[in-house]
Amino acid sequence: MSTATLRQSAVAGRFYPRHPDELRSEALGYLHLPDDRKPGVHAIGCIAPHAGYMYSGHVAGAVFARIEIPQRCVVLCPNHTGMGRALAIMSEGAWATPLGEVPIDGELAGALKQQYPLLQEDSAAHRAEHAAEVELPFLLLRQPRLKFVPIALGTAQFERLEQLGSALAQTIAAQKDRVLIVASSDMNHYESAAVTRAKDHRAIERILSLDPRGLYDVVTQQAISMCGFGPAVAMLTAARQLGAKSAELVKYATSGDVSGDREMVVGYAGVVVI
Secondary structure: OOHHHEEOOOOEOOOEOOOHHHHHHHHHHHHOOOOOOOOOEOOOEEEEOOOOHHHHHHHHHHHHHHEOOOOEEEEEEEOOOOOOOOEEEOOOOEEEEOOEEEEEOHHHHHHHHHHOOOOEEOOHHHHOOOOOHHHHHHHHHHOOOOEEEEEEEOOOOHHHHHHHHHHHHHHHHOOOOOEEEEEEOOOOEEEOHHHHHHHHHHHHHHHHOOOHHHHHHHHHHOOOOOOOHHHHHHHHHHHHHOOOOOEEEEEEEEOHHHHOOOOOEEEEEEEEEO
16 A cells, blocks of 8 residues: 555544554443344444543444444544545545554445535545544454545535435445445533533434434534534435434433533534434
8 A cells, every 4th residue: 555545543642542452452442342242233324423532432432332334334524624625535545543454445435426526535634634533443343344435524514414415325325235324523512511411412302313404403503512513414314315214322421421520521422323
């Protein structure tokens, strides 16, 4: 793999351990996979948080332990850095992780770009972005043959998010293999635990109702600082069109549960859509 097509880890050693054995041990601890575990559910999509593992790893782990991870995934994330295009996809190469390289699913990425030409090839939007990267160790531990399509969203326009969701649904429906849509998102940011839990409950209610427009409206109209509402809206739109019947809140927590600081917290919700 040439360095030109290998995206290096941006937050290894900060958001999660850089050493492979430490990372494997910590992530498996959050996954809680007993030897006699029942088979995971076949989910269409999910929402998982992307903070440092010490804060949100237990929520993300609960999500990825709940579902059977297929070999092909699309990982939608917000664009925290502001770099690159508003609808940024990578369709070739691989991403480096301490647990090994994860190849990009070029076939699936190409089909998505053909279905939705507003998706633009852009590695700059992904280079320093953590929100997709932190999901990969969990996915890789659950599915060693993983290949994925990363998409970073820097747009808050509902029409664009809905169009992307529809394109995802049409593209995935045409595949022979199962494809999981992962929406990477934290919930409300930097308010008290009481305010954050109340705001997050309103957003989660819309998510569990499989209501992408309702989620968009409640987040934008009620000042809920859910950074990945765009990925969640696109995932829910796709899931509905792919026949989703229900959504399950697997786990909810805030950073205050770990830090003890209840005055300024970040919320984390783990949701599985079936």
